[in-house]
Amino acid sequence: MFPNFNIYSTPLLILVIQGLILVGLLFKRYVEKKNTSDAILAILLLITCYQQTCYTVGFMGWYDTFRNTKINYFLIPAATSIAPLIYLYVKSITKSNFKFQTQHWWHFAIPITLVIYRLAIYTYDSVQPGFHETQNGVLKIIVDEDIVQRILVVVDFSVMLLYLAFTIQLFVNYRQKIKQYFSNVFKLELNWIRNFLIIFSALFLYSSVQTVVGNLFIDLSYKERWWLNLALAICTIYIGLKGYFTDTTKLNKLDFSFSPKEISIPETSKESKKEISKTAIEAIATLMEREKPFLNPDLNLSELAKQANVTRAQLSEIINSGFQMNFNDFVNSYRINTFKSMLKEGKHKQLSLLGIAYECGFNSKATFNRVFKKLTNFSPTQYLQSLAK
Structure with a gap:
């Protein structure tokens, strides 16, 4: 029966509540100070909380009690949106005067397309006979489950791998660059971002292994996938707390518009x-x-x-x-x-x-x-x- 508070649902519920509180605080600060990094981090946490909420209510017994819930239509692979958000967040706090521009929307072409696609098949399935008595409609089963979901496994992995590589490269370049500008870099090294990227990379590797095992060898249950969801929630809350309580605007007034290797003192001979x-x-x-x-x-x-x-x-x-x-x-x-x-x-x-x-x-x-x-x-x-x- 719903709600069932147990060792699986309760930790996730606590983390989701903490995440939503941070989302509210970050959006509030964004409205007051207009720091782009706050808005990006808030959206990142919001998407993660949404994903975790879907799992949390599942462990609380919602889907067993209300078996015709249409949640599967609205579970978009998280990596397609979280990966570019992580990249843009790190970029927003390591690049002076970063502004979210129109071209940045291209980073979200895949998740936006997936949302439109899911809404389309939901609209079609919702008018079919017997839709309200079942969990998944016709197109969800024969198109999404049998074809698209298999493709999304590869897309999900590729997007996360690509953006992790870009983000790590961006962060490494930042760490090297600040040594060319500052005499004391301890407060600018952003070690918590480094720690987050290391942990998140490890979780990505674990997730990839779990996906391969689950798709090729044995069917993993919700409880067996619970550990990854818990770890991802903790990891995301970590960056949320650090992002909120750390001043990430140190570089906003600095200009890194020149390259020491390309510009030198003019000489004639x-x-x-x-x-x-x-x-x-x-x-x-x-x-x-x-x-x-x-x-x-x-x-x-x-x-x-x-x-x-x-x-x-x-x-x-x-x-x-x-x-x-x-x-x-x-x-x-x-x-x-x-x-x-x-x-x-x-x-x-x-x-x-x-x-x-x-x-x-x-x-x-x-x-x-x-x-x-x-x-x-x-x-x-x-x-x-x-x-x-």
Whole structure:
């Protein structure tokens, strides 16, 4: 009898309710602040909650009690809409001033087509004799179940695989790019997006194996498919919570419209190029040593370019070609050298190692430890111990 609260329905019900609350909060914030990423994430959660609701009421006994429910007409393969939404969400928070444009609708051509198709066969079946006494009508059985559903298995897998690859590539490129612009990237690394993509990729692999087993070997029951639905719900709630409570608008006011590898300082000859490069390198090194801009934890490429009286493209070219480093490593190398100098002066007798690191321009313990290990092959504690020998 419906409703039946059990070990299968109750966890899904709790997650669906949490998801719907997040949907409301995200849409509210979108109305107030017009952040495109909030709207995309809200729609992503809404679709996931709809899918999970269909499974939840099934485990609660709805379909056994009301056997003529027409839910099968309105269960569209989730991957065809969730995959592009994940891609666009990651793009919206890793690209400055992202706006949803008309061409982005093409990402949803397949799910929109499927919705129209399902409405069409529902309309036809609904006027056939005996439709209200059964769950599936004529076209749903002989066309959708026997033909289209088999095709959708391949389409579903292909869409998810393609968009996951695009999203991972987009995120990796973003992680590499921010090192060319920011001296402290810890708050911009979006590790929760990385974690989500790893978990979601693992669930996609699990789902693919389950689909192959279910279609080719044994018929898997609702209860055997329950674990995947639970994991997907938890995974989606994770990104929903992180997306709501994390400021994902950090890049909105930044302009990444140039490529350091394509734009360089203009030169007229090889000789002048050598002279300009040498002069530019010395000028930047002098600025770093005298003015110590690296002590500012929020230092970025634009700010340093203004202080050096060069363009961002020119500064990026000088650092990458002249110092053989990206912007992040370049600035942090000065911070590490300053930290080492302070240790030699006995600063650690007054402040903790982390306190000294903050004075040198770092803004997180994780970044400091990682950078120090990368540039010295020692941990900060090991380096301090080596000075005492």
